[in-house]
Amino acid sequence: MNRKSAPTLHDVARQAGVSTATVSRALNAPGLVTASTRDLVLRTVDELGYTPHFGGRALVSNRFNTMGAVIPTMDNAIFARGLQAFQETLSDAGVTLLVASSGYDTSREFEQIRTLVGRGTDGLMLIGAERPAESYAFLERRGIPYVLTWSYRHDEKTCFVGFDNRRAAGAMAREVIERGHRRIGMIAGITTGNDRASDRVAGVRAALDAAGLSGRDLPIVEETYSLGGGRRACATLLERRPRPTAVICGNDVLAVGAIIQAKALGLRVPGDVSITGFDDIELAEVAEPGLSTVHVPHRRMGQAAARTLLAIRDGITDCTGVELETYLAMRESLGEPP
Amino acid sequence: MNRKSAPTLHDVARQAGVSTATVSRALNAPGLVTASTRDLVLRTVDELGYTPHFGGRALVSNRFNTMGAVIPTMDNAIFARGLQAFQETLSDAGVTLLVASSGYDTSREFEQIRTLVGRGTDGLMLIGAERPAESYAFLERRGIPYVLTWSYRHDEKTCFVGFDNRRAAGAMAREVIERGHRRIGMIAGITTGNDRASDRVAGVRAALDAAGLSGRDLPIVEETYSLGGGRRACATLLERRPRPTAVICGNDVLAVGAIIQAKALGLRVPGDVSITGFDDIELAEVAEPGLSTVHVPHRRMGQAAARTLLAIRDGITDCTGVELETYLAMRESLGEPP
DNA sequence: TCAGAAAATGCAAACGTTTACACGAAAGCC
DNA sequence: GGCTTTCGTGTAAACGTTTGCATTTTCTGA
Numbered sequence: 220m221n222r223k224s225a226p227t228l229h230d231v232a233r234q235a236g237v238s239t240a241t242v243s244r245a246l247n248a249p250g251l252v253t254a255s256t257r258d259l260v261l262r263t264v265d266e267l268g269y270t271p272h273f274g275g276r277a278l279v280s281n282r283f284n285t286m287g288a289v290i291p292t293m294d295n296a297i298f299a300r301g302l303q304a305f306q307e308t309l310s311d312a313g314v315t316l317l318v319a320s321s322g323y324d325t326s327r328e329f330e331q332i333r334t335l336v337g338r339g340t341d342g343l344m345l346i347g348a349e350r351p352a353e354s355y356a357f358l359e360r361r362g363i364p365y366v367l368t369w370s371y372r373h374d375e376k377t378c379f380v381g382f383d384n385r386r387a388a389g390a391m392a393r394e395v396i397e398r399g400h401r402r403i404g405m406i407a408g409i410t411t412g413n414d415r416a417s418d419r420v421a422g423v424r425a426a427l428d429a430a431g432l433s434g435r436d437l438p439i440v441e442e443t444y445s446l447g448g449g450r451r452a453c454a455t456l457l458e459r460r461p462r463p464t465a466v467i468c469g470n471d472v473l474a475v476g477a478i479i480q481a482k483a484l485g486l487r488v489p490g491d492v493s494i495t496g497f498d499d500i501e502l503a504e505v506a507e508p509g510l511s512t513v514h515v516p517h518r519r520m521g522q523a524a525a526r527t528l529l530a531i532r533d534g535i536t537d538c539t540g541v542e543l544e545t546y547l548a549m550r551e552s553l554g555e556p557p
Numbered sequence: 558m559n560r561k562s563a564p565t566l567h568d569v570a571r572q573a574g575v576s577t578a579t580v581s582r583a584l585n586a587p588g589l590v591t592a593s594t595r596d597l598v599l600r601t602v603d604e605l606g607y608t609p610h611f612g613g614r615a616l617v618s619n620r621f622n623t624m625g626a627v628i629p630t631m632d633n634a635i636f637a638r639g640l641q642a643f644q645e646t647l648s649d650a651g652v653t654l655l656v657a658s659s660g661y662d663t664s665r666e667f668e669q670i671r672t673l674v675g676r677g678t679d680g681l682m683l684i685g686a687e688r689p690a691e692s693y694a695f696l697e698r699r700g701i702p703y704v705l706t707w708s709y710r711h712d713e714k715t716c717f718v719g720f721d722n723r724r725a726a727g728a729m730a731r732e733v734i735e736r737g738h739r740r741i742g743m744i745a746g747i748t749t750g751n752d753r754a755s756d757r758v759a760g761v762r763a764a765l766d767a768a769g770l771s772g773r774d775l776p777i778v779e780e781t782y783s784l785g786g787g788r789r790a791c792a793t794l795l796e797r798r799p800r801p802t803a804v805i806c807g808n809d810v811l812a813v814g815a816i817i818q819a820k821a822l823g824l825r826v827p828g829d830v831s832i833t834g835f836d837d838i839e840l841a842e843v844a845e846p847g848l849s850t851v852h853v854p855h856r857r858m859g860q861a862a863a864r865t866l867l868a869i870r871d872g873i874t875d876c877t878g879v880e881l882e883t884y885l886a887m888r889e890s891l892g893e894p895p
Numbered sequence: 896t897c898a899g900a901a902a903a904t905g906c907a908a909a910c911g912t913t914t915a916c917a918c919g920a921a922a923g924c925c
Numbered sequence: 926g927g928c929t930t931t932c933g934t935g936t937a938a939a940c941g942t943t944t945g946c947a948t949t950t951t952c953t954g955a
Contacts (some may be wrong), residue, residue: 225699227911238935243913253933268698274622277612279940285676289841292641297636303630306658310669315676317830318656320644331648338653339611360606361563395914475843493566501784505813507845561896565941574907581943613941616910896955903950912940925932 226267235263246271251306277339286528287317288344288429289328295472296500298346301368303345304521314530316343325412336363342528344368348377349414355551364531364538366524371542373395373422374449376533378538380524384415387513387545388422388467390496394463394547396430400556403427404438404463406449406473418439419469419543438463441471446556450483457484457492462529464492464556471496475506478552489554499548509550516543564605578795584609598732615677625655625678625868627669631811634838635855636684639706640860643682650867652679656668663688663750667695674701680866682706686715687752702869704862707753709880715870716876720864722753725851725883726760726807729833732885733803734768738831738894741765742776742794742801744787744811748795754779757807757835776801787814788821795830802830802894809834814845816890827892837886847888854881 232239237256244251245260252260263269277283286309290298306316321328322421328345334355335343343358343365358365364378371381396401405423410415440455442448450473453546456463459482466481468474474496481488488494488508496503496512503510523541530536570577575594582589583598590598601607615621624665640764655673666683670692672682681696681703696703709719723762733741743761746754762772774894778793780786787810795799795881804819805818806812812834819826826832826846833868834841834850861879868874 228913229911239912240936241913241934244934245911251933256933268695270671270699272616272911273616273675273677274612274619274942275940276588276913277940278610278911279913281612281940283612287857293631293637294641294643296634296637299631299634303658304631306631306656310657315672316656318644318654319648320641334653337608339953359607421821437696446842470838501810502840502843504784505840506843537613566943567941577942578906582904589903593901610941612912613910614943616912616941617943620912656917794953886933898955899953901950901952903948905948906946907944908946909944910942912952913938915936915938917936919932920934921930921932924928925926 226269227272231260231263231269232269234267235352236258237542283341284314285317285340286314286342287319288333289319289321289331289339290346291323292320298500301517301521304518305525308522308525314529323409323413325350332357336361341532342547343372346523347414348372349412363527366527368520368524371540378527379522380527380541382515382543382545384418385422386495388419391513391547392423392426392467395467395493395495395553396426397423398553398555401432401467402461402463403465403467404453404459405467406456406477407439407441407469408444408473409441416469422464423467444470444472444478446472446476449473450480451482453477457481466492466494468494468496471498471500471503471510471512474510474512475502478506478510489552491557493553495553503550508552511549511551511553514546514548519543565610569598569601569605569607571714571731574597580895609859619681621677622652622680623655624652624680624682625673625683627657627659627666627673627870628684629661630658634673635836639855639859642856643863646860646863661747661751662876667692670695673772674699682862682866685752687750695802700815702866704865706858706862709878716865716878718865718879720853720883721857722756722879723760725824726757727764728836729851729885730761730764730805733805733831733833733891734764736891736893738800738803740769740801741803741805742797743805744790744794744815745777745779745807746782746811761805761832762797782810784810784814784817785813788818791818793816795819804832806832806834809836809838809841809848810851813840814843826890829895831891833891839886846890849887849889849891852884852886857881
């Protein structure tokens with residue numbers, strides 16, 4: 220299966236009996252050539268199975284038509300869904316997607332950013348805002364446009380396309396408190412290097428403080444985003460005496476794990492303990508009881524990120540941050556305290 | 558945020574007072590230049606913040622260090638998980654990943670294949686085997702190595718890294734029959750252009766035939782892979798009189814949708830109706846009752862695909878197909894007929 | 896010290912595109 | 926029918942890199 224040498228613009232031109240310029244124009248600016256020539260060229264292109272050589276094109280136009288994304292992992296419905304929307308929007312604009320994953324490790328993320336930039340991306344989508352200054356410095360020096368997603372902050376310099384994790388988590392916490400809960404626990408994702416996770420913790424703490432409960436004393440267990448993590452964390456929290464009547468989770472997967480564990484311990488949800496999530500993925504709908512959670516518009520976020528990046532590339536805008544709305548998706552897992 | 562014009566090899570050469578050839582060699586083959594020149598060059602490179610222009614490099618060396626993947630959608634835990642593993646393995650080898658999605662449309666897939674190839678991929682991962690001859694012809698003509706995943710067939714010419722959908726689905730059907738079910742229905746994915754879906758149907762039919770039941774008469778409803786699709790299809794099947802005692806689904810999402818619908822109709826699972834899935838994703842574990850399903854090693858498949866592609870690129874092997882094992886993951890949703 | 900070999904460096908030609916400019920033909924104008 | 930536009934096409938020069946070959950420098954050993 221040795222690589223055959225691909226047909227070039229020259230081959231097409233020779234075969235069609237025109238110049239390379241005409242072929243190039245027939246493909247890129249069809250309006251500039253007569254219909255008959257264009258047809259001839261396009262037919263020849265098809266016949267030869269010609270595809271433009273990316274290197275040559277990139278070399279002269281200094282446009283790569285490529286956007287990059289570095290995400291913690293695709294192995295998570297949330298990012299996968301956002302990435303899918305990102306890719307679709309890009310694809311509609313004729314731009315292809317380079318993907319790398321960091322595994323929630325910011326120094327690994329830096330490495331991946333360098334690789335992608337070296338590979339010639341016209342822009343980058345990154346997750347969250349927390350990363351070494353080194354990463355930002357590199358991007359600035361190279362003048363690579365980037366958008367930060369899954370987070371939002373008011374900031375003139377940085378381009379956020381996301382939502383306010385703090386506020387969203389706070390809204391859920393307020394709802395929990397309003398239902399009468401006073402003994403509340405939290406299961407968070409690993410907050411190191413993850414501002415989404417820590418913002419959600421901060422939001423819950425602030426809501427507790429505002430209600431006259433002590434945010435500082437909120438019992439928190441951090442775990443990796445997995446069903447098993449949720450189960451373990453939930454077991455730990457439910458051992459406390461007096462037992463919490465509500466457990467706020469930083470993520471739906473953790474929350475569903477928590478529900479499973481609570482039921483395994485013979486507790487009713489929400490009868491004995493209420494549990495809430497964050498993200499609103501399919502799992503939330505399927506879980507029993509249905510998970511009350513914070514709905515995040517993942518697909519819209521991916522689309523908006525792509526559009527923003529394309530607009531910056533085309534010089535249309537400098538950096539319009541986009542703040543997306545979240546809302547509480549109430550199902551059955553949140554009730555009154557026993 | 559306008560793109561700063563990046564320093565070139567020329568800039569470095571001029572600044573360091575050497576030729577471009579020397580700079581290139583100092584970077585790519587350090588052994589060929591004296592230590593002192595090398596140091597000088599490297600210092601200058603650092604000083605100027607030079608990074609090689611990918612286009613120029615790709616143009617002359619005709620190596621892109623890039624692999625592509627065209628998958629139906631990332632918005633599906635199955636493909637996302639496999640893709641993640643694929644990417645990780647690639648990344649360890651210093652290769653980056655280009656991603657495009659086809660939305661289960663083979664002609665759109667062809668378009669994406671062309672784009673990715675034009676963008677310079679050294680190899681391609683594709684899903685399943687069913688696509689227009691045109692797509693294969695294009696890949697052959699261009700001599701691009703590719704592996705087909707999520708499917709397996711004995712074939713000298715084509716490189717499969719996957720599993721036998723027919724056999725796997727047949728095994729589940731046999732198990733269902735063995736439990737005593739005689740009135741069986743099936744919910745399949747859309748089989749058009751999707752050999753995984755149609756192979757699974759064929760596997761179930763064959764198992765029925767082998768058991769002396771008529772595979773031809775198996776009631777089948779095709780639906781898109783979604784909870785809603787599963788619900789709709791299940792509603793249709795359960796309207797039949799006499800009612801099926803078991804519903805075999807082509808996918809876990811469909812199966813969980815079916816469970817939801819069955820319960821909504823007031824039926825017990827598996828008391829009144831048994832339901833089985835395919836894939837073994839998180840959802841299967843969380844559903845209530847736990848879903849009996851076919852376990853597919855998605856991550857191992859992604860890794861194997863990457864390794865195979867890298868080996869072919871390096872000329873180590875021509876095409877070693879890899880057949881992966883599936884097994885039945887039995888939980889509670891499959892029982893005896895009422 | 897010097898010839899010859901070996902090592903280091905430079906020169907310049909690709910690689911496949913796009914695009915400014917030039918050129919000729921057809922079309923529009925009076 | 927001569928004039929200017931307009932339109933379609935071709936010519937050739939970039940773009941930034943690698944690399945075969947030529948050239949220069951350094952090293953080796955008698």
